[in-house]
Every structure is written in C-alpha cells, then in structure tokens.
Amino acid sequence: MLKKLTFSAFLLFIFFANTNFAQETFTQSDAQVSVTLPAGWQYETQDKMMIASPAEGGFFVYFKVLHVDALDAALGEADEILAGQFKDIKLGDARNEVVNGMNAISVSGTADGAQLFVGVLDTPAANISLLVWAMGTDDIITKYSNDIATILTSIQPAQ
DSSP: OHHHHHHHHHHHHHHHHHHHHSOEEEEETTTTEEEEEOTTEEEEEETTEEEEEETTOSEEEEEEEESOOSHHHHHHHHHHHHHHHOSOEEEOOOEEEEETTEEEEEEEEEETTEEEEEEEEEOSSTTOEEEEEEEEOHHHHHHTHHHHHHHHHHOEEOO
C-alpha cells in the first residue's frame, strides 16, 4: 500500500512539475494576436486583459485590449490608465517600432519608483490596439530579462 501511495504521489508531482515548466501560448481573439509566457509564469485573465508574472512576483506584464486603432490614441488611453494607477510617472521619449509585422509605439521610464515599460501595438483586428505594460524592480528585471524578451518578442498576429 505504501509503495502504491508513494508512486501515486510521485506521478502527481511529475504531473504538476510538467505543467509548471511548460511554456503556454495565449490567443486574444478580439485583437487577433498571440503571446507566449515562459515556463513557470503565472497568469490571471479577466474580460479583455491578462496579467502575467513570475511565480515569486515582484514583476508583472499587463495586456489589455483597447478599442482604438490609431496608435497615438491608444497611447493616450494608456496614459489615462496609468495615471489612474500611479502617482509619480516619469516617461522618456516614445519610439516607433515594428513588432512581428505590427506597428507599435513604446516608451519606458518609472512609476512610483519602479521601472516601467509601456507599449501599444496596432493589431490585425480593425479598430483594436493592444496595450502592454510591464513593471518591476531593477533586480527582478535583471533576473528575468530573458523571460521578458521572450514575452515581448512572442507577441504576433494569431495563426
């Protein structure tokens, strides 16, 4: 009986260990984009947004569908969202970019003393942009720099 119980516990451990270490790709159907989270990351979804973070916390990436097509308007809406969340925001100059074929505007700076990255992408869906913002302390950003790069470069038009 003990051997059976031990083997069952081992199988249960392997099952959960495998699910914790697998990458996971999400598709946001309204925006017609997908994003891949690295192994071991947690996420929460609500309505048209998702918040992802490493298991230990200290850093998160926030994805939200915006019902605007023009990137300047999307960035303005992002400013309003951030102003409602933080007291002290200092951002650098906005940069025009292309992310996997999608036009984007990004800006980085600080919010309430933590590092902040904000980007809006013109998605394949008509009149829909995707807001992506990430925030964390310097040490956590350094620790998860590869994961962060994986997430940001994984955002692409859904297949």
